[in-house]
Amino acid sequence: MEKRTSHPDQMYIEGLANNNSAIIQSIYKKFVPKVVAYIRNNSGDEDQAQDVVQEIMILLFNQAKAGTLNLTCPFDAYFFLLCKRKWLNELKKTSNKGVTINEDLASMSESTQEMILQTEAFDEKQQLFDTMFQKLGDKCKEVLQWSFTLKTMEEVAEKLQVTYGYVRKKKSLCVGQLTQWIQEAQIYKSLKK
Numbered sequence: 001m002e003k004r005t006s007h008p009d010q011m012y013i014e015g016l017a018n019n020n021s022a023i024i025q026s027i028y029k030k031f032v033p034k035v036v037a038y039i040r041n042n043s044g045d046e047d048q049a050q051d052v053v054q055e056i057m058i059l060l061f062n063q064a065k066a067g068t069l070n071l072t073c074p075f076d077a078y079f080f081l082l083c084k085r086k087w088l089n090e091l092k093k094t095s096n097k098g099v100t101i102n103e104d105l106a107s108m109s110e111s112t113q114e115m116i117l118q119t120e121a122f123d124e125k126q127q128l129f130d131t132m133f134q135k136l137g138d139k140c141k142e143v144l145q146w147s148f149t150l151k152t153m154e155e156v157a158e159k160l161q162v163t164y165g166y167v168r169k170k171k172s173l174c175v176g177q178l179t180q181w182i183q184e185a186q187i188y189k190s191l192k193k
Contacts, residue, residue: 010070013060035080036049036053038084039087043091049087055086059082059123062122063122069119128187132181135181143167144174
């Protein structure tokens with residue numbers, strides 16, 4: 001697959017990745033009111049709208065940090081569609097009625113469709129990881145969390161006041177358990193594609 005040129009609005013994604021408060025404030029000022037208005041006009045209230053916005057902001061932050069998001073359309077359209085789809089899915093969950101969101105995809109450009117689907121897949125993978133991570137014991141969580149934030153295993157061992165050998169073995173066992181649970185999850189096969 002060829003790599004598409006980034007849209008000038010990629011600056012918003014880079015701003016999120018760098019936790020740039022000016023960019024984040026700009027997103028809230030420019031793009032959030034449209035989302036709030038949409039949700040309020042579609043069976044929602046202010047708090048629900050803010051919850052949706054917050055979830056999408058966290059998702060975009062995680063995707064930006066992972067370096068997996070190359071914006072090929074205006075940020076406004078992308079952000080609004082993600083929030084809209086999230087809200088429609090929330091409505092679908094809370095009611096027994098089906099809410100169809102497929103017509104959105106038909107009206108989008110191919111690159112926007114692809115980006116939305118990639119972001120939703122990223123979110124599902126993140127949720128699966130988070131769910132399985134929570135199943136780990138406290139010691140495993142602690143070792144893995146420190147290994148995600150510190151540069152070396154020596155630093156992790158020092159921080160936890162254990163030996164380097166212990167922390168390496170513990171991390172290996174914990175990652176192995178986490179990987180096994182993720183691969184055994186029913187949703188894993190569909191996410192792998």
